[in-house]
Amino acid sequence: MSNENDIITPGMQDYINRNNSYLAKRSQYIQDEVKKWKFDTIAVHGLYSVTDAINDYQGSIIEPIFMSTSQAYRDSDEMAAALAYKIPTWCYSRIANPSTYYYEWTLALLEGYGFDGETTCCSTSSGMAAIMTAVQPFLHVYNTPAEPRNFVATAQCYGGTFQQFSIRLMQERNIECRWVLDATNLDEWNSKIDENTRFLYGELPSNPQLSFFDIKAVADLAHSHEIPLICDSTIATPALLRPISHGADIVVQSVTKSLTSSGFGIAGAVIARKNLTSKFSDDELKEDFALNVKLLQNRDFGPNLHPLQAVMSLNDMRTIRSKMDLMSRSTMKIARSLNSHPQVESVQYLGLPDHPQHELASKYMWLVDAEYDELYNKPVNRYGHLMSFCVKGGAEKTRGVFDNLKRIWRATDLGRIKSVATIPAISTHQQQGEEGRKKAGIPANMIRLCVGAEHPDDILADLDQALNAAK
Numbered sequence: 393m394s395n396e397n398d399i400i401t402p403g404m405q406d407y408i409n410r411n412n413s414y415l416a417k418r419s420q421y422i423q424d425e426v427k428k429w430k431f432d433t434i435a436v437h438g439l440y441s442v443t444d445a446i447n448d449y450q451g452s453i454i455e456p457i458f459m460s461t462s463q464a465y466r467d468s469d470e471m472a473a474a475l476a477y478k479i480p481t482w483c484y485s486r487i488a489n490p491s492t493y494y495y496e497w498t499l500a501l502l503e504g505y506g507f508d509g510e511t512t513c514c515s516t517s518s519g520m521a522a523i524m525t526a527v528q529p530f531l532h533v534y535n536t537p538a539e540p541r542n543f544v545a546t547a548q549c550y551g552g553t554f555q556q557f558s559i560r561l562m563q564e565r566n567i568e569c570r571w572v573l574d575a576t577n578l579d580e581w582n583s584k585i586d587e588n589t590r591f592l593y594g595e596l597p598s599n600p601q602l603s604f605f606d607i608k609a610v611a612d613l614a615h616s617h618e619i620p621l622i623c624d625s626t627i628a629t630p631a632l633l634r635p636i637s638h639g640a641d642i643v644v645q646s647v648t649k650s651l652t653s654s655g656f657g658i659a660g661a662v663i664a665r666k667n668l669t670s671k672f673s674d675d676e677l678k679e680d681f682a683l684n685v686k687l688l689q690n691r692d693f694g695p696n697l698h699p700l701q702a703v704m705s706l707n708d709m710r711t712i713r714s715k716m717d718l719m720s721r722s723t724m725k726i727a728r729s730l731n732s733h734p735q736v737e738s739v740q741y742l743g744l745p746d747h748p749q750h751e752l753a754s755k756y757m758w759l760v761d762a763e764y765d766e767l768y769n770k771p772v773n774r775y776g777h778l779m780s781f782c783v784k785g786g787a788e789k790t791r792g793v794f795d796n797l798k799r800i801w802r803a804t805d806l807g808r809i810k811s812v813a814t815i816p817a818i819s820t821h822q823q824q825g826e827e828g829r830k831k832a833g834i835p836a837n838m839i840r841l842c843v844g845a846e847h848p849d850d851i852l853a854d855l856d857q858a859l860n861a862a863k
């Protein structure tokens with residue numbers, strides 16, 4: 393990120409040397425210690441160490457919340473070095489901040505758990521900002537008039553993603569989004585790629601249909617065209633799935649959802665492998681994508697995460713593994729039970745053997761470190777806490793069931809510690825119209841349920857009374 397023509401004074405060089413030695417020590421610490429920890433230890437500590445706390449933060453055991461807009465410098469040399477990005481500082485909180493720094497490192501390390509390369513992270517103000525941050529750098533125009541540009545994405549995706557791709561990119565900027573209708577069909581992916589395809593994009597498991605695809609096969613396909621694979625892995629969280637270790641180049645997370653689960657606000661993240669594949673990008677972008685978009689693109693667009701939100705979200709993420717285990721087990725119990733309920737037409741859950749992608753998901757979705765867990769002592773599949781079911785009797789009856797829920801909250805939210813339900817056709821997927829919903833497989837009698845950490849029997853009882861009460 394440096395410019396060769398920059399003048400470097402001896403004073404600046406001192407700062408640069410000091411920082412280079414700090415960065416070298418940090419790499420060593422990550423390599424020698426942090427990378428050897430189990431997942432839970434990384435989730436609890438991240439890069440925030442006792443040494444950091446004692447030396448810099450008055451011994452505070454929780455990462456400090458720096459609500460300040462900017463940082464002061466010792467002298468002009470330090471300022472010049474910082475603003476030329478020769479040293480990593482937090483010149484201005486739109487660009488970097490110590491609180492978001494720890495949030496970013498925890499997420500980079502969790503998504504990179506079990507992967508032997510390096511990963512870095514750029515925090516964003518939301519999951520949607522993460523998606524924008526991740527795709528934007530691949531959409532450069534090289535010629536006037538602009539050459540045709542396209543990208544290939546799974547049609548089964550979050551409603552907001554559908555809007556961003558089809559309205560903001562396709563309609564407003566003439567960048568073609570080629571939707572893959574059956575993401576398990578590699579030929580379909582392949583047939584949509586040409587020399588103007590900038591990247592492949594896949595959400596898995598998708599919200600709300602829980603469709604899945606073969607990450608490794610799609611990543612190999614992307615790389616054979618020298619383009620990256622970007623995955624939205626929000627529904628799984630790194631506790632159940634880490635796409636980068638299967639070949640994906642970039643992961644986007646809506647940290648708002650299961651990663652935090654408390655419901656205290658919106659947050660997002662882009663996590664990328666170092667040295668990713670992209671024939672449309674320069675070496676600096678490929679070398680450290682997340683740092684590059686953080687310091688350049690997002691400096692200019694400004695979709696930064698608030699430091700208070702960063703530490704609140706970070707605090708929630710410390711228990712992600714045990715929460716995802718508990719909520720996945722409860723969801724399995726509820727899905728099985730609803731599957732034989734007389735008022736239920738069908739249940740969609742990746743954990744059920746009759747889900748079309750059950751086998752594929754079983755290849756990829758594992759509770760991290762179950763083999764080191766005394767309860768299990770072996771790898772165990774976990775499928776997350778999002779499921780949906782279709783009610784017998786059509787759209788009106790479905791609204792009746794929904795309106796009769798007492799314990800389960802009616803909200804267009806998911807990933808919560810409290811069970812939450814919605815009817816996608818009239819909420820999250822309302823904007824895309826009947827045609828779009830058909831493409832994405834969202835019938836009007838579908839209720840999306842995200843199971844929280846309550847006792848599953850209480851949730852089942854609520855569902856049962858609602859299903860039986862509705863006319």
Ligand SMILES: *Cc1c(COP(=O)(O)O)cnc(C)c1O
Binds near residue numbers: 518521595659
């Ligand atoms: C919610 C969600 C998003 C968007 O995240 P926000 O934090 O709400 O901006 C993106 N992808 C998936 C799968 C989601 O569920």
